[in-house]
Amino acid sequence: MSNLTRNTQPLDSFDWDAYVTGDTNASISKEEQLAAYSQTLNQINAGEVTEGTVIAMNKREVVVNIGYKSDGIVSMNEFRYNPDLKIGDKVEVYIESLEDKKGQLVLSHKKARSAQSWDRVNQALDNDEIVKGFIKCRTKGGMIVDVFGIEAFLPGSQIDVKPIRDYDVYVNKTMDFKVVKINHEFKNVVVSHKALIEAELEQQKKDIIGKLEKGQILEGTVKNITSYGVFIDLGGVDGLIHITDLSWGRITHPEEILKLDQKLNVVILDFDDEKKRIALGLKQLTPHPWEALDANLKVGDKVEGKVVVVADYGAFVEIAPGVEGLIHVSEMSWSQHLRSAQDFVKVGDKQEAVILTLDRDERKMSLGIKQLKEDPWLNIDAKYPVGSKHTAKVRNFTNFGVFVELEEGVDGLIHISDLSWTKKIKHPSEFTSLGSTIEIQVLEIDKENRRLSLGHKQLEENPWDNYETIFAVDSIHEGTIADLMDKGAVITLEHGIEGFATPKHLTKEDGSQAKAGETLQFKVIEFNKETKRIILSHSRIFEDAQKAAEVAEAPKKAAKKSAKKEEAAAPSVEKTTLGDIESLAALKESLEAAEKKSKK
Secondary structure, three states, rough: OOOOOOOOOOOOOOHOOOOOOEEEEEEEEHHHHHHHHHHHHOOOOOOEEEEEEEEEOOOOEEEEOOOOOOOEEEEEHHHHHEEEEOOOOEEEEEEEOOOOOOOOOEEHHHHHHHHHHHHHHHHHHHHHHHHEEEEEEEEEOOOEEEEOEEEEOOOOOOOOOOOOOOOHHHOOOEEEEEEEEEEEOOOOOEEEEEEHHHHHHHHHHHHHHOOOOOEEEEEEEEEOOOOOOOEEOOOEEEEEEEHHOOOOOOOOHHHHHHOOOOEEEEEEEEEOOOOOOOEEEOOOHOOHHHHHHOOOOOOEEEEEEEEEEEEEOEEEEEOOOOEEEEEEEOOOOOOOOOHHHHHHHOOOOEEEEEEEEOOOOOOEEEEEEHHOOOOOOOOOHHHHHOOEEEEEEEEEEEOOOEEEEEEEEEEEEHHHHHOOOOOOOHHHHHHHOOEEEEEEEEEEEEEEOOOEEEEEEOOOOOOHHHHHHHHOOOOOEEEEEEEOOOOOEEEEOHHHHHEEEOOHHHHHHOEEOOOOOOOEEEEEEEHHHHHEEEEEEEEHHHHHHHHHHHHHHHHHHHHHHHHHHHHHHHOOOOOOHHHHHHHHHHHHHHHHHHHHHHOO
16 A cells, blocks of 8 residues: 555544444445445446546655545656646546555556557547657657657657757657657657747748848847858748858858857848848948047058958958958068068968058058068168179079079169179079079169169179280180080180180191080180180181291292293203113113002
């Protein structure tokens, strides 16, 4: 028997004296009394379902009166689906046994629900009824709900109209549902809580859409956050705040200023004809930062801000929330070299700058960094006077020279002809390399165009002043053919200077042509100090010698010719001498010897 006790009162008409003396009404037999008592009780049988009343309850048990001679006990676990259960509630119970071993009436609420659950679920679907259900646990894709003792499935998408982020908060909760689908073959039941509120929301949605006006301010709740904006629930109607309409300042993601389920006021910016797409704004509820900008701020003032965007062409600096200025890359350094803004600043840097332009109507501002330093060209004449010598850094090559940097913002050009007195340089890369240092002398200053003409060879004396005497015309020197081309050859001479010889001046005495790498004697046939040109010839050496020999033989030939003329004029005398006979004999022997040699 349960430890629960009923509070009862004695009947006023009960005769206690007769009960004590045993003087009772003998006219009514015990059997008659039992029959009369039985008629006051409900006629129940085991295995039936009946309705009872909760008359007592604690954390473990519920006492139910079904009008029988004893009350039944039901485990509180069978009422987990109904946490609002209270004394006086009517509940269905299944009679398992009229008396157990202890004489106790055994009841079951769970079995009573199960006995009629299938019929009740089908009835709820047919009549579109609202039923109560107890969410027992989570499952894949949703929740398991106890409805009339049947385990029904509640899809995650049917819990609420807004996305659910934490399913666990719904476990062990009792909620209202609609039965939306029944599979009779497998006896599967699908329920929805969302369906209950959609009808109400639909009416709210119609009311809200019907009253929408541009500029209207409404309260909403953050429903979803994406990289491009925030969806706001306006009470059944969704609107979008684009990321550009969240704040006057730059933000990289809406999560920086808003969070899920946050309530806030928004303003309607626009909507389509059917009012299905609603554009909302948040920043429009506050004045534009340009309107609050210091009225005394002017061109030339220094400002400080944070770098918020960096591109190749420049960087944007936020000097106040929503107020930005552009520093063009050309305003970052006095240097004229093409560079990217990333070489000077990065996002997040605190940066001081000077205001270059300010247009409050257009809300535009341009800034400069290089203006924080003095322009190096203002005193260029004093710092780099003509004739002064300095060390510079090689920054770039062209076909005609080398660009060097003396300091940031001060560049100069060394023409290729001013690199060396002696070397024939085809490209500046043959003489120096990028990034290396080079000694220079200032030759000319063009302050208006910010240009310096520089020289390197001027640091040394011009050796061609001495070469003029060493390599005089007709002087002969030893040289090596360094490079052989169709048009001629480059010849390396002493002191490291070079000369040039055309193909006809490379012919040797035996008629062959000189080859690359060959060392020969060369005669200077032309010397030009201004153009630093030396023309050489190898063939001219033996040609001139041959001409000199011919000149020396000319008088002898003339004398012989004159003697022959005189001899021819004298009378001939036919006289044979002993000498003539000997000469004839020698000639005969010579002819015979030649004949024998030819036969062999």
